[in-house]
Amino acid sequence: MLVNETALTVQEIYEEMKKKLSGVVPDAELQYKAELVHDIRLLKKEKNAVILGHNYMEPALFHTIPDFAGDSLDLSRKAATTDKDVIVFCGVKFMAETAKILSPDKKVLLPSEKAGCSLAESISAEDVRKLKQMYPGVPVVTYVNTYADVKAESDICCTSSNAAQVVTSLNEDTVIFIPDEYLAKNVARETGKRIIFPVKKNGTNGQNRERKDTPLDYQMIGWKGRCEVHELFKVEDIHNVRAQFPDVTVLAHPECSPEVVAESDYSAGTNALIRYIDENNIKRFLLLTECSMADNIIAAHPDRETIRLCSIRCQHMNQITLEDTLDALRYESYVIEVPEDIRQRAYRSVSRMLEIG
Ligand code: 13P
Numbered sequence: 001m002l003v004n005e006t007a008l009t010v011q012e013i014y015e016e017m018k019k020k021l022s023g024v025v026p027d028a029e030l031q032y033k034a035e036l037v038h039d040i041r042l043l044k045k046e047k048n049a050v051i052l053g054h055n056y057m058e059p060a061l062f063h064t065i066p067d068f069a070g071d072s073l074d075l076s077r078k079a080a081t082t083d084k085d086v087i088v089f090c091g092v093k094f095m096a097e098t099a100k101i102l103s104p105d106k107k108v109l110l111p112s113e114k115a116g117c118s119l120a121e122s123i124s125a126e127d128v129r130k131l132k133q134m135y136p137g138v139p140v141v142t143y144v145n146t147y148a149d150v151k152a153e154s155d156i157c158c159t160s161s162n163a164a165q166v167v168t169s170l171n172e173d174t175v176i177f178i179p180d181e182y183l184a185k186n187v188a189r190e191t192g193k194r195i196i197f198p199v200k201k202n203g204t205n206g207q208n209r210e211r212k213d214t215p216l217d218y219q220m221i222g223w224k225g226r227c228e229v230h231e232l233f234k235v236e237d238i239h240n241v242r243a244q245f246p247d248v249t250v251l252a253h254p255e256c257s258p259e260v261v262a263e264s265d266y267s268a269g270t271n272a273l274i275r276y277i278d279e280n281n282i283k284r285f286l287l288l289t290e291c292s293m294a295d296n297i298i299a300a301h302p303d304r305e306t307i308r309l310c311s312i313r314c315q316h317m318n319q320i321t322l323e324d325t326l327d328a329l330r331y332e333s334y335v336i337e338v339p340e341d342i343r344q345r346a347y348r349s350v351s352r353m354l355e356i357g
């Protein structure tokens, strides 16, 4: 981030953007977006706001307006400690809600109402209550990619970067791990646990048919939610790329299937994936996660090469634009609210996670 960013003219901002982004963003787009960046920076100062940007934001936004950029865990920590009046969350709704849970006195804004998440949609608070009835006393570990009322029913949250650590820290024989089927399977493998998925009568998500006969000696009880982006990556994709580029390093987010993770060279949350490329000086990589992140890495390291399978963008993250971020600051929209009783209960599970690391 630039030191005195509000002093820069539109032309100076354009020059800065060109230096960093000309390899990944067309020039006409940079010229147009420089003006938006200029206006956002001024309003951010005027409103005493902080902008948090997830690693999946598009490059012209990611590299210009966030005061802090990072993964879900990182940004939760920033949201918990900011002294600004307003938090503008350039990410999706569950992330903005987590910011509100941690900083209830701040005004939290999400630039688009449509920025949801297929994982967060896959489970309701009622579903969690039913699981707890089925498995009384078994602690519930909930991925942060869920809404506040689901977090409120949980014992502890986790992110992709600390999921195994959180499960291990409980030191329990059996845990319920919701809602990501693939993350649960990957964590089960990493921690040496067995996993079951109670299924509904219609065979889709959820509970119930096995409940009476299901022995409690299983060590993880999962749920069949999936990330609509990461479930698209297949083992054959990796084989095809390796056949063409034998020196490629394959990196997968743990929301990918366990088969894909097993075929990759390294799997971790978004921050750790970026660090891995950086620290190991990886020249050519295949990144099995949201494609804007590869653009953001290439913008920071133009000497590296990313293999593009296709453009897999998260339709929810894609909702967050510079235009909408400017409007969010102008009109103070969309304000994220969490009912206080839910917030307090959700706070316990989120802060318990933050204490662990
Ligand atoms: P990270 O916590 O790794 O940033 O992932 C968030 C997410 O939504 C992945 O799809």
Ligand code: SF4
Binding pocket: 092, 116, 117, 118, 119, 120, 145, 227, 228, 229, 230, 255, 290, 314, 315, 316, 317
């Ligand atoms: Fe949700 Fe997947 Fe989008 Fe992440 S990439 S926000 S998990 S739908």
